[in-house]
Amino acid sequence: MANTILGSTFMLLGCLAMVSANNTYSNPILPGFHPDPSCIFVPSWNDTYFCASSSFNAFPGIPIHASRDLQNWKLIGNAISKPDMLPRLATTVKHTSGIWAPTLRYQEDTNRGHQKSGGGKGRFWISTTLVFDDRASDDLSRWDNFVISTDDPFDSDSWTDPVHFQFGGYDTSLFWDDDGQVYVTGSHEYKVWPGIQTATIDLQTGQTGPWENPWNGTGGLAPEGPHIYKKDGYYYLMLAEGGTGLGHMVTMARSRGIHGPYEPAPHNPLLTNANTTALFQTVGHADLLQDTHGNWWAVALSTRSGPDFKNYPMGRETVLTPVTWSKGDWPIFQPVSGVESGWKFSSESTLSEGEGPYIQAADHLHFPPNSALPLHLVHWRLPTNDTYLVSPHGHANSLVLRSSVLNLTSFDGISTRGEGQTFIGRRQTDSLFTYTLDVNPSNLHEEEDEVGVSVFLVETYHFDLGIVLLSQSDGADTSPGIAPFFRFRGMSGVPVTETLFPFPPGVSINTPLSIEVKALNWTHYSFAAGPRDARHLMQTYGFARGDQLSWGFTGTLVGPYATTNGREGSENGAFEAVVGNWTYIPQGQIIN
Ligand SMILES: *[C@@H]1O[C@H](CO)[C@@H](O)[C@H](O)[C@H]1NC(C)=O
């Protein structure tokens, strides 16, 4: 009897040990607009993982997420948070311009005496590119490559000003060799100069040595996203190839010396979901890191589009997959899917430091007096001065938006010429969600004054439900001839819908209103509005389809805008819209 009990206890323990040997987790780890991930593990910074991702025209740019277990990620800062770091982000042209593919690295600095609060003694480095994607491929001014660094990524303002360096390409990545020499590797614009380029770089001055061409990849389209790792006496050069669409893949070559020759892996591509029916497509642009236990992982970008690649409004997201990398061997990547089993995670799940929200958190924002804008809210390009006011005098617990002349489409649909578009949003991070915002429209005065909520991808892809003043001969409650309407408008490359609805009985320009936007299911968003204090009177004024918001390199944002729609003679700040009680409730991830 005793033996039996002992026996089953052992069996039970055996089972537990096997179960606890690995973890099951779900992808994406950073859902929504978080493409081109680059992640590191920093043991000396309290065993913390850090990730950076591309932000394109969004500002603040380059969100930095941190985690202790690779699963629960908190936004701890934005590497580009000061407008004067990068003034030209205000005047980019095209939706695909802006910040591309930061590489995040950490380097211990043994010469530094004091220790930062978090523990680390070293510096965090980012190399990245501000891209002017409207310029010709062979125009060097298309690519503004630069390096920034900090000794405390929890403090957004601590990132240094950029040290610019000249390189006619993008996706630049830093590598420190054992002798302390720093190298930068990047991708030349493939239509002009195929291939990957490497040079030594002085991080203080941006001076680079002669460029070398270690590898061109396996022949796939657009060899890019290079990273170098040194392991077991080899330099491993990992690339993305195939373009960032359905043919995307991860390839690798290695060499005994950094200058080459590089020998391609015998089984390239090492990771791809190309030619599969998986929901998670476009897997590529990977980075490799080791966890607390020394096990390897890859992060990569992926699009939840399925192979028909039509419906993916959240764009390119960050996924995680385990890697087995034995001594002297090539790494073996587990294919990416929604639910994966991989190496055991650390049991430490919370991060006490860091002011931003966890990626899966809801928003309940009230904009209290003397608070800053929450870290996860972004604008499209640099904000104009004094446009977003938190609890200004007379409007406690509100956000006051000073209107822009330009609406979200702007005059040409691709640029603002520095004039700004009044918009503040958060990334859609859940397949299903409900967003609500209280809006006080009583400050609208003139024709085409409009305040509303948008699901915004880029200037030519957005759906908006606004409250707008328009002329109407029998208009009642504003200037003669002007009446308020709900207006639902959508742009999907071209204008696709514009519908006007008179205010329902009992609702006037002085009625506090609420706007509610929902991702109802995998394919549809709904846009509703009604009196704040009588929610049962909410009416749905329009729907948008996810495939109408699927395009390009970025993912959807949701949040309010205020504009005079280009009204002749109007100026920025023509009216102030008071909004508040911003909520975003996650309602599910679709991962299969
Ligand atoms: C390190 O992490 C632990 C566990 O999350 C936390 O309690 C502690 O405050 C952290 N230390 C520092 C210096 O941040």
Ligand SMILES: *[C@@H]1O[C@H](CO)[C@@H](O)[C@H](O)[C@H]1NC(C)=O
């Ligand atoms: C890469 O391609 C260019 C242009 O075809 C060629 O000149 C160069 O030798 C190639 N580099 C390598 C390392 O194969």
Ligand SMILES: *[C@@H]1O[C@H](CO)[C@@H](O)[C@H](O)[C@H]1NC(C)=O
């Ligand atoms: C996918 O299939 C196409 C057509 O057969 C092929 O050309 C391509 O190389 C495949 N891609 C990958 C990454 O296997």
Ligand SMILES: *[C@@H]1O[C@H](CO)[C@@H](O)[C@H](O)[C@H]1NC(C)=O
């Ligand atoms: C744990 O995950 C790793 C990485 O995917 C895999 O190689 C290993 O076989 C798994 N172990 C178990 C016990 O499932």
Ligand SMILES: *[C@@H]1O[C@H](CO)[C@@H](O)[C@H](O)[C@H]1NC(C)=O
């Ligand atoms: C915005 O404010 C900053 C800091 O006060 C100032 O340097 C800049 O010139 C202002 N920009 C405009 C367009 O007024």
Ligand SMILES: *[C@@H]1O[C@H](CO)[C@@H](O)[C@H](O)[C@H]1NC(C)=O
């Ligand atoms: C999603 O919601 C829309 C709007 O209610 C509806 O027309 C569509 O059939 C729904 N799709 C699915 C798959 O349920």
Ligand SMILES: *[C@@H]1O[C@H](CO)[C@@H](O)[C@H](O)[C@H]1NC(C)=O
């Ligand atoms: C944006 O404003 C322009 C005028 O500047 C106007 O023609 C256009 O209809 C507006 N469109 C949208 C969808 O915002």
Ligand SMILES: *[C@@H]1O[C@H](CO)[C@@H](O)[C@H](O)[C@H]1NC(C)=O
């Ligand atoms: C937020 O909601 C409360 C309760 O309905 C309301 O009193 C307050 O005015 C709202 N705030 C804003 C800015 O609309």
